[in-house]
Amino acid sequence: MRKLFISFLFCFIVTLAYSQLSSLKGVVVDSVEKSSLQNTVISLLRKSDTVLVKFTRADKAGLFTLSRLNAGSYILMATHPYFGDFVDSFDLK
Numbered sequence: 001m002r003k004l005f006i007s008f009l010f011c012f013i014v015t016l017a018y019s020q021l022s023s024l025k026g027v028v029v030d031s032v033e034k035s036s037l038q039n040t041v042i043s044l045l046r047k048s049d050t051v052l053v054k055f056t057r058a059d060k061a062g063l064f065t066l067s068r069l070n071a072g073s074y075i076l077m078a079t080h081p082y083f084g085d086f087v088d089s090f091d092l093k
Contacts, residue, residue, distance in 0.1 A: 022092055023067040028058045028078055036062030040080045047073035047089055 024044070028037040040058040044066055045051065053074065058064045071092050078086040 020071065021067075022069045022071070023065060024069060024076075024092075025063070025065045028062040028064065028080075030083070036060070037080050037083065038062060040064075040078050042066065043077040043079070044069070045075040045077065047075050050075065 026042075028040045028042070029035065030037055036058075038058055038060045040062070041055060042058060042064045043055045044053045046053055054066045054069070056064050056066060069092055073089065073091050075087065075089045
């Protein structure tokens, strides 16, 4: 029984090691004044059914990171109260 548990645990760890997770990093900048847009909400939606996958806020320098993402088709949406929304779709491979 113990060998079965150890072999199952080993297979689980190997599966986790081979799963390919990605990160998405970026910066949000005002295109006119070239200033960073802090506290912009960055949302990542699945393209197939527009379900929210992850979200974050940009820091003081406008930098953001979305980590531990699986491969697939996504919609990236950046919203700020004083600026127009930015929406773009992309494939993560």
